[in-house]
Structures are given as structure tokens and as C-alpha cells.
Amino acid sequence: xxxxxRPAEVACAIERVSGMSDKERDIDRLLDELADRTLQxxxxxxxxxxxxxxxxxxxxxxxxxxRFHIASVVTTAAVLLLGTVLIYHYLGPSLSTRTEPTExxxxxxxxxxxPLLACTDPDVILPRGALRMLVSNDPTLVPHSLWQQTLPVE
Amino acid sequence: MKDDNQRHDEIVRLVRASQAGDKVAFDRxxxxxxxxxxxxxxxxxxxxxxxxxxxxEAFVKGYLRIGSLVFPxxxxxxxxxxxxNEAINRQRAARRRxxxxxxxxxxxxxxxxxxxxxxxxxxxxxAAVERAMVQLTEKEAKAIALFGLxxxxxxxxxxVIGCSVEAARWYVYRARxxxxxxxxxxxx
Numbered sequence: 001x002x003x004x005x006r007p008a009e010v011a012c013a014i015e016r017v018s019g020m021s022d023k024e025r026d027i028d029r030l031l032d033e034l035a036d037r038t039l040q041x042x043x044x045x046x047x048x049x050x051x052x053x054x055x056x057x058x059x060x061x062x063x064x065x066x067r068f069h070i071a072s073v074v075t076t077a078a079v080l081l082l083g084t085v086l087i088y089h090y091l092g093p094s095l096s097t098r099t100e101p102t103e104x105x106x107x108x109x110x111x112x113x114x115p116l117l118a119c120t121d122p123d124v125i126l127p128r129g130a131l132r133m134l135v136s137n138d139p140t141l142v143p144h145s146l147w148q149q150t151l152p153v154e
Numbered sequence: 155m156k157d158d159n160q161r162h163d164e165i166v167r168l169v170r171a172s173q174a175g176d177k178v179a180f181d182r183x184x185x186x187x188x189x190x191x192x193x194x195x196x197x198x199x200x201x202x203x204x205x206x207x208x209x210x211e212a213f214v215k216g217y218l219r220i221g222s223l224v225f226p227x228x229x230x231x232x233x234x235x236x237x238x239n240e241a242i243n244r245q246r247a248a249r250r251r252x253x254x255x256x257x258x259x260x261x262x263x264x265x266x267x268x269x270x271x272x273x274x275x276x277x278x279x280x281a282a283v284e285r286a287m288v289q290l291t292e293k294e295a296k297a298i299a300l301f302g303l304x305x306x307x308x309x310x311x312x313x314v315i316g317c318s319v320e321a322a323r324w325y326v327y328r329a330r331x332x333x334x335x336x337x338x339x340x341x342x
Contacts, residue, residue, distance in 0.1 A: 026341050027333045031302055034283055035193060037276060038202050044188065047206055051184050051213045055177070058214045 162227060169226035172217070180217055187230065188213075190303055191237045197299025198241035200284035208244050212237040228313075235314045238296045245288060245295065279340050286336035290329050293317065297325035298333070 165186070171179035191212060195205035216233050223232055287295055293315055300311040312322040334341065 027330050027337065028302065030279075030337065030341060031197065031283070031298070031333075034200075034276075034279060035196055035302065038196060038280065039192065042192075042202070047188055047192070047209065048185060050206070051188070051210050052181060054210050054214050055180070055217050058218060059177075062218070 165229055166226040169220065169223065169229045172220050173223070173226075180220070183229065183233075184213055187233055190230070191233065193303055194234055194237050194299050195241045197302050198238065198245060198287060198295045200280060200287045204244055205241070208240045209237060212240045215240070231310060231314050234300065235316075238299065238314060241299070242292045242295065245292075279337075282337055282340060286333055289336060290332055291325075293321075293325045294329035294332070297322055298329035301326050 165183070168179040168183050172183065188209060191209045192205055195208040195212075196202060199205050199208065212233070215236055219236075223229065290298070296315050297311060300306060300314055301308075306314075308319050308322055311326075312319045315322055315325070317325075
């Protein structure tokens with residue numbers, strides 16, 4: 001009894017059972033004969049010359065590409081430099097005379113401006129409809145105590 | 155054995171020289187490996203013209219990429235892998251043309267049914283193999299083509315295909331089974 005578990009073993013087992021040995025693989029012989037017949041009288045020198053010709057062409061194209069690459073990089077850099085010079089030439093004076101803003105509008109809110117921020121009493125905060133996370137160093141405060149408050153019904 | 159070692163050392167030297175830009179060295183590598191490369195391409199494609207084209211393309215790619223070859227001693231597997239992949243890519247295109255080819259070949263066979271001589275039979279066989287190879291999966295086609303090479307062990311075939319030895323044996327087995335069915339009229 002033949003016990004197999006893997007595909008390759010299955011293949012080998014089938015070959016063993018069917019009696020197909022390495023020498024009896026007719027399909028291999030057929031393919032070999034066809035390859036021999038096809039390559040009989042094949043012009044290997046011509047193939048070699050064709051390969052050399054293609055290699056020469058590929059190397060030449062590679063050099064051309066690399067020259068084109070260098071030329072395109074140089075041209076791009078020159079155009080960018082010229083553009084920068086022209087922009088500075090035409091817009092430079094107006095850019096340099098532009099005045100800096102004298103005032104800035106502040107949108108920061110400090111505790112002095114908003115007394116609510118300074119207040120930590122939930123009874124004061126919640127009825128006004130504001131709910132804020134407040135940092136406190138008071139050890140007596142229970143964590144999340146603010147979130148456990150119920151909103152007053154208006 | 156001594157000759158094999160000398161040849162291996164010579165290949166390593168030629169690959170290193172090619173990596174340094176020596177075209178003559180690469181030319182020598184081409185001369186040494188073109189027959190095996192042709193055999194693999196022909197095994198996958200079944201058509202000598204396409205195979206020759208694929209081999210040329212593979213050598214060009216090999217030359218342009220030889221700098222990336224880390225182990226010069228593995229040049230042969232590396233090159234055959236490029237050849238096999240190129241052949242498979244060409245086969246994909248052939249697969250798209252398969253329907254048209256099938257009609258053309260069928261018409262040609264009908265025309266010759268009267269007295270097929272040896273040459274016609276050989277051409278028909280080549281066309282049949284070409285069509286049969288298209289029916290195989292990529293790995294099956296690669297495996298059966300590489301197994302036909304002399305001096306290439308199962309382990310080396312597996313290395314070229316990029317799979318385990320067991321898997322390579324399985325692909326060869328499947329390819330043989332399929333080809334036996336597809337080419338049965340030529341096996342009798």
C-alpha cells in the first residue's frame with residue numbers, strides 16, 4: 001500500500017504504480033526530438049550576432065537617455081533660476097516695501113476675560129449650559145464627578 | 155569534475171568583468187549560454203523564431219541588470235530565469251493570438267490531409283506543441299522546458315522557477331500529463 005500526502009509524492013507514486021519510469025517518458029522524448037529537429041542547422045552565429053547587435057543598440061540608447069536626462073535637469077534648473085530672477089525683478093520692490101501688520105487680533109480667551117473659566121463649581125457652570133473639562137489639583141474632588149452630574153431641567 | 159570547476163571559476167571571472175563593464179567578457183558568456191537559453195525558450199514557446207527573439211531580449215536584459223547579480227556563480231540560473239520569464243511573457247501574448255492560430259492551423263491540416271509528408275508532419279507537430287504549451291500554466295511550462303535541459307537537476311530547476319523541489323516535480327508531472335493528452339495523436 002502506498003501512503004502519500006503531498007502533490008509531489010502523489011506524482012511519484014502515480015509514476016511508480018503506472019510503471020512510467022524516467023526512460024519511458026514518451027512526451028519527453030517527443031519534445032526532445034522536436035527541439036533537436038528544430039535546432040538542427042540553426043544558425044548560432046547569426047543568433048550571437050543578433051544578440052551583440054541588440055546589446056550595442058541598448059547601450060547606445062542608455063547613453064542617449066542618460067545624456068537627455070542630464071540635459072533636461074540642467075534646462076529645468078536654468079528655467080527655474082530665470083523665473084525666480086524675473087519674479088524678483090518685477091515684484092521684488094513691492095514685496096520689500098510691504099508694511100508689516102501693526103496689530104494682531106487676539107482670539108484667545110483668558111480667565112480674566114471669562115470668569116466662568118475660573119469657576120470650578122458645577123452648580124454655577126451647568127445651569128448656564130456650559131460643560132468644560134477643568135483641571136484641578138484638589139485631591140478631594142472625585143474623578144469624573146462633573147460628568148456624573150445631572151443636567152437641571154429647565 | 156576538474157573541468158567543471160575550472161569552467162565555474164571562469165564564469166565567475168567573466169561575470170565580475172562584465173559587471174565592471176567588460177563587453178568582451180559578456181560576449182563570451184553569451185556564447186557559452188545561448189544554446190541552453192534557446193532550448194528553454196523553445197521549450198516554453200515551441201516556436202524557433204519567437205524563441206530566438208526571446209533569447210536576444212533576455213541577454214540584453216541580463217547585460218543591463220548584471221550589476222544586480224550578487225553571486226556570480228549563479229549566473230546560469232539567473233540568466234535562465236530571465237529567459238523563462240521573457241518566454242512566459244511572450245506566451246501570454248501568444249495566448250491572446252491562440253484563437254486565430256487555431257483556426258489557421260486547422261485549415262492547414264485539413265488542406266494536407268491527403269498525403270502528409272515528413273516535413274508537413276514535423277511542422278504540424280511544432281504547431282501542435284506551440285498550441286499545447288499555451289494550455290499549460292506558467293510554472294508548468296517553465297518546469298517542463300527546464301527539465302529538458304542537460305545537466306540541470308531538480309534542485310536547480312526549482313531554483314530557477316523559484317519554488318521547492320517537490321513543487322517543481324509536481325509542475326513537471328502535471329505538464330507531462332497535460333501534454334500527453336494534447337499531443338496524443340503524435341505519440342502513437
